[in-house]
Amino acid sequence: xxxxxxASEPENVGRKVDDVDFEVIEGRIRxxxxxxPKDYWLNPNTGSSGFHDGWFYPGDLGRLDDEGNLHLSGRAxxxxxAGGAKFNLLELDMWLRDANLFDDVATFTFLNxxxxxxxxxxxxxxxxxxxxxxxxxxxxxxxxxxxxxxxxLKELPRNKLDKVDRKAIESMAxxxx
Numbered sequence: 139x140x141x142x143x144x145a146s147e148p149e150n151v152g153r154k155v156d157d158v159d160f161e162v163i164e165g166r167i168r169x170x171x172x173x174x175p176k177d178y179w180l181n182p183n184t185g186s187s188g189f190h191d192g193w194f195y196p197g198d199l200g201r202l203d204d205e206g207n208l209h210l211s212g213r214a215x216x217x218x219x220a221g222g223a224k225f226n227l228l229e230l231d232m233w234l235r236d237a238n239l240f241d242d243v244a245t246f247t248f249l250n251x252x253x254x255x256x257x258x259x260x261x262x263x264x265x266x267x268x269x270x271x272x273x274x275x276x277x278x279x280x281x282x283x284x285x286x287x288x289x290x291l292k293e294l295p296r297n298k299l300d301k302v303d304r305k306a307i308e309s310m311a312x313x314x315x
Contacts, residue, residue: 258287
């Protein structure tokens, strides 16, 4: 895509360009163009690289509007279905931050004892919330969501780009269970 950043529409990242085939299928973005690589340089295609049948799937979610503008809405790996509640972990993270309950917070998934996907909340705070109050506040936002684990940390693990490392939190949660 090409375009200019507009602060009033931060999810709008621009219009698609003519020499790239670009599609949004069930919210998932994919694109291809002539002479595009089939996998990452010096990294053999393992089947999970994002390259499939001549298309590249970057893992982003979004939509195209009527004028051809791409609006990003998150990452596919942040989309969760846990106990009948379907939502985006990033959206829940932002809502929890806006609720001012914690100094820092991130949600994550893990497999519960029954082998089902469950939701956990990792937080940093000098004043830990009362679990019942936290659960009520979350259910005000997502009525079907019951966090299965609430994990207090000194700090949230982050990657080199300063994004929350949900896999690291999941590993920490497994050690606590």
